[in-house]
Amino acid sequence: MCRRRQVRTVFKRCNHGVTYPDEIVQCYGDNCIFSPNHPPTCTGDICKKRCWHYRPAPQQFTEEKQAYCPNCVKAGYR
Template identity: 85%
Template sequence: MCRRRQVRTLFKNCNHGVTVPDEIVQCYGDNCIFSPNHPSTCTGDVCKKRCWHYRPAPQQYTEEKDAFCPACVKAGRR
């Protein structure tokens, strides 16, 4: 099933965190109404019984980098 992914980067040199906008991860299944492969002819009660009609909670991912954040780099910290 299609889902959202939330990615946050923690910059160790300045201890700032930057969160990027949510990313949509496509499943490409034909039984997910959010998938580009879901048939346009799949509607009504049959679709409600067969297909996913909701997205689960977003995947949350945090990565750490040994660097300064973009704002600190822009302010001249190296």
């Protein structure tokens, strides 16, 4: 099933965090209505019984980098 992914990066040198826009992770399954492989002929009650019609809660990832955040780099911190 297709889902959203939320990524947040914490920069350890300044301890600032940056949250990036949600990404869509495609599953490419034929039984997910959000997938590019879902057949256009799959409709109605059969589709409702067979296929995923909702996305689960987004996956949340937090990564840490030993660097300054982009704003601090622009301010001259190295």
